[in-house]
Amino acid sequence: MSTENTEPEQLPDMIDFCLNVPLYKTFYFDKDYKLHQEKLREIFYFADGHLDCFCRECNKESVFHPEHKSDDQHFIVRYRNSEFQHVFTCTRNKNHKLFFLFLFHDWSITKIGQHPSLADLASVEIQKYRKVLGNESYAEFNRAVGLVTHGVGIGAFVYLRRIFENLIEEAHQGEMTTSGWDDGLYKKAHIEERITLLKNSLPNFLVENRSLYSILSKGIHELTESECLGAFPITKLGIELILDEKLEKLERDKKIKEASKGIGDLAKKLKS
Ligand SMILES: [Zn+2]
Numbered sequence: 001m002s003t004e005n006t007e008p009e010q011l012p013d014m015i016d017f018c019l020n021v022p023l024y025k026t027f028y029f030d031k032d033y034k035l036h037q038e039k040l041r042e043i044f045y046f047a048d049g050h051l052d053c054f055c056r057e058c059n060k061e062s063v064f065h066p067e068h069k070s071d072d073q074h075f076i077v078r079y080r081n082s083e084f085q086h087v088f089t090c091t092r093n094k095n096h097k098l099f100f101l102f103l104f105h106d107w108s109i110t111k112i113g114q115h116p117s118l119a120d121l122a123s124v125e126i127q128k129y130r131k132v133l134g135n136e137s138y139a140e141f142n143r144a145v146g147l148v149t150h151g152v153g154i155g156a157f158v159y160l161r162r163i164f165e166n167l168i169e170e171a172h173q174g175e176m177t178t179s180g181w182d183d184g185l186y187k188k189a190h191i192e193e194r195i196t197l198l199k200n201s202l203p204n205f206l207v208e209n210r211s212l213y214s215i216l217s218k219g220i221h222e223l224t225e226s227e228c229l230g231a232f233p234i235t236k237l238g239i240e241l242i243l244d245e246k247l248e249k250l251e252r253d254k255k256i257k258e259a260s261k262g263i264g265d266l267a268k269k270l271k272s
Helices: 014-019 033-045 075-079 118-133 135-149 153-176 183-188 191-197 204-208 210-217 225-271
Strands: 026-028 051-055 060-066 082-090 097-105 108-115
Touching: 014 033, 014 051, 014 097, 014 108, 033 075, 051 118, 118 135, 118 225, 135 153, 135 225, 153 191, 153 210, 153 225, 183 191, 191 204, 191 210, 204 210, 204 225, 210 225
Parallel strands: none
Antiparallel strands: 026 108, 051 060, 060 082, 082 097, 097 108
């Protein structure tokens, strides 16, 4: 646990703290806790809140509600220098639970444990992409998401950038077969311009927000750990948008195949 940085930091909201903040990241707050009292109360009680999260046991998205804690005026004194936990229960089945353990110590709060792990929660969310990514890229995607949940930015970003570049290259290969394509222009272009040139093969969101992807052109030695962590969510979103379109196409093609077979069978039946 790092204790070097004692600058007060904005406390995360409870949903973020549980589902996005890696373990052992410590948030320091002013000793005048009145400033943070409401935020602290939310973290200690979270009485009206809920988590929207993938349930590994239902194998789909679910809503989790916190187990009740009785409110106490002196909660700061009661919990100071001790750990406290939150248990959330799946609305579909009360035996499906999420556990989070926090440490409130020396005017700081740290999440020191959780089950299932952030990596597990994140990896079930991306499982659906296995069939469009292939085994190798899927394993890299999984590794990237796992690393970032442990606060490892550069390593995670390298994997994600590779996958992103492969998907862009796939779109490029498709466009190359269309008439009027200028491959010389494409090869000279930076990532943002490449995304514009591939606009017919990429999701609109990606094309409209292409400036967000300029960081992909930077050499890995130029990037800091926090730049990589910062660029991770938008790069992941770009990848997911491309993959969502691929999944939709796969589903549509499957339906069309089934429908044409059904129509063929019916036509045969009607003839006989
Ligand atoms: Zn469940």
